[in-house]
Amino acid sequence: MGFVMTKQTLMRILRAPLGVLGLVSATLHAQTLEVSEPSELAGINHYFDAFAIVQSVIFEEVLFTNASPDSVAGKDLLRESLVELARAPASHYHSPGNHLAMLGPYRVFESRATPGLVASLYREQLAQTSNGALQSSGILPPVAVAVLERGRQFNERLLDIYTSADGADRSAEIDKAVEAYLSVAEHSVAPHPKSADLLSKHSFAYAFRVGFPQFSGLLWSSQWLYLATLETLLLTDADLQERQRALANLQARFADKIQRAHGSFVNLPTDIPTMPAIAPTVFARHRAAAMIVDNIAMLKIVIGDILAHPDVPDRTASIEAITARFVDKENQLEEQMRYTIFALRGGIFNQGGPAMSEMEQSERYQSRESLQAPPAAGRPMIVR
Numbered sequence: 001m002g003f004v005m006t007k008q009t010l011m012r013i014l015r016a017p018l019g020v021l022g023l024v025s026a027t028l029h030a031q032t033l034e035v036s037e038p039s040e041l042a043g044i045n046h047y048f049d050a051f052a053i054v055q056s057v058i059f060e061e062v063l064f065t066n067a068s069p070d071s072v073a074g075k076d077l078l079r080e081s082l083v084e085l086a087r088a089p090a091s092h093y094h095s096p097g098n099h100l101a102m103l104g105p106y107r108v109f110e111s112r113a114t115p116g117l118v119a120s121l122y123r124e125q126l127a128q129t130s131n132g133a134l135q136s137s138g139i140l141p142p143v144a145v146a147v148l149e150r151g152r153q154f155n156e157r158l159l160d161i162y163t164s165a166d167g168a169d170r171s172a173e174i175d176k177a178v179e180a181y182l183s184v185a186e187h188s189v190a191p192h193p194k195s196a197d198l199l200s201k202h203s204f205a206y207a208f209r210v211g212f213p214q215f216s217g218l219l220w221s222s223q224w225l226y227l228a229t230l231e232t233l234l235l236t237d238a239d240l241q242e243r244q245r246a247l248a249n250l251q252a253r254f255a256d257k258i259q260r261a262h263g264s265f266v267n268l269p270t271d272i273p274t275m276p277a278i279a280p281t282v283f284a285r286h287r288a289a290a291m292i293v294d295n296i297a298m299l300k301i302v303i304g305d306i307l308a309h310p311d312v313p314d315r316t317a318s319i320e321a322i323t324a325r326f327v328d329k330e331n332q333l334e335e336q337m338r339y340t341i342f343a344l345r346g347g348i349f350n351q352g353g354p355a356m357s358e359m360e361q362s363e364r365y366q367s368r369e370s371l372q373a374p375p376a377a378g379r380p381m382i383v384r
Contacts, residue, residue: 040244041163043251044229050121051222052152055300056133057117058215062208062307063139065109075310077105078211085206093200093209093272093346103213110214117218118258141316144303144323146187151296154181155226158289162233171286178288186327189295191288193339195332198325199272199298204312208304216304217268218258223297224273224352225254231279231355246356253358271346272301276339278351287336294343299326 065071104110134145154177161173182188199205209216228250236243257267274297275283275290283290299322306318325332334342348354 040247041159041229044225044247045159047121047222047225047254048156050123051219053133054117054120054222055219056137056139057113057120058212058219059134059139059304059307060137061109061113062212062215062304065106065212066308066310068109071106071109071310074105074109074211078207078308078310081105081210082206085210093196093206104211106211110212114214114218121258139307140303141320141323143186144319147189147323147327148296148300148303150181150184150187151189151292151299154289154292155296157181158230158293159233162230166237174286174289178292181292182329185329189292189299189326190329190333191292192329193291193334193336194295194298194326195334196339196342198322198332199302202302202305202322204305204309204318205302206305207309208301208307211308212304213270214268216301217270219300219304220269220271220273221254221257221352224257224269224278225250227273227275227278227282227293228352228355230282234279234281234285235356250355253353257352269350269352271350272297273351274343274346276343277346277348278353278355295326299323302326 065074134140134148140148157177158174161170161177178191182191229247232246232250233243236246257269259267275294279290302322303319306312306315306322312318
């Protein structure tokens with residue numbers, strides 16, 4: 001597939017009147033999605049369908065940026081940033097280092113595309129379009145498309161179980177879902193933690209996050225919404241009214257995260273949302289399912305790195321190779337405790353915040369006393 005077709009596909013999907021984009025930017029913080037579907041997850045499921053398309057468009061935009069003659073300066077800045085990052089271990093994923101700004105080396109490209117991406121989250125999506133978005137784009141090799149699509153179907157199955165099954169049957173249903181997912185070995189990721197090196201030490205690590213902080217943050221907001229939805233469904237299992245209030249609040253908080261302000265995003269996650277941080281109850285009760293979800297999310301980020309790095313000699317071969325490593329269920333596995341520590345180092349705040357409450361500031365470098373102290377005058381604690 002040539003880059004010309006990629007650009008045409010991008011512009012077709014993102015085409016929207018400027019007035020509409022301005023309206024979305026101005027009102028997004030107060031907006032929740034209304035979808036006439038007889039389901040308590042109607043609005044949230046709409047976002048997930050939309051993000052299936054947005055993910056494909058973002059991957060296309062990253063490839064277009066790499067192919068553009070106007071990106072030479074951005075490529076040089078990205079290379080320099082990656083070298084600096086390699087010299088500062090404290091700045092890596094899930095570590096206490098300072099997080100990257102939302103203005104990356106390709107900020108002009110990102111700023112041009114993001115209004116259309118955000119606006120598309122509020123358009124009506126066709127399920128068949130969402131389901132075939134990655135395959136239709138032709139960006140990724142077939143094996144990667146198959147693994148990501150099977151992962152998406154597994155995520156949807158978990159939501160179905162959490163919505164419909166009661167506590168007594170849920171664990172058994174999830175066990176069946178995990179077994180069914182793993183039955184196609186070549187297209188399923190491991191149900192155990194994969195080594196953090198697969199994320200942080202491959203040849204093109206951090207290129208997506210450093211090169212496209214707005215794009216990666218937008219995709220991470222979708223992962224936060226998914227994990228927070230699972231945790232909310234589990235914690236409000238016994239009270240239907242509480243569940244409905246919590247899900248409505250979740251939509252409002254998500255809308256706030258994807259609001260653009262001052263030419264950038266200010267509330268997006270700046271680190272990869274993980275089960276131990278965002279959905280600890282799900283992680284504790286359904287460990288294999290939780291690890292499948294996290295491993296799928298990690299694979300997406302590494303694929304993004306390969307697409308974003310300017311010096312990948314063969315993107316198709318590289319994506320096929322890294323996909324095979326995530327599908328491998330015996331090698332490059334991590335101890336459970338080491339993975340949990342690795343995931344929690346990112347901090348709940350940086351990964352998007354707790355599922356059912358809000359955080360005004362990061363908890364990093366604060367003493368237990370400061371975390372337990374009452375809020376300062378004029379700054380009430382936000383608990384929604």
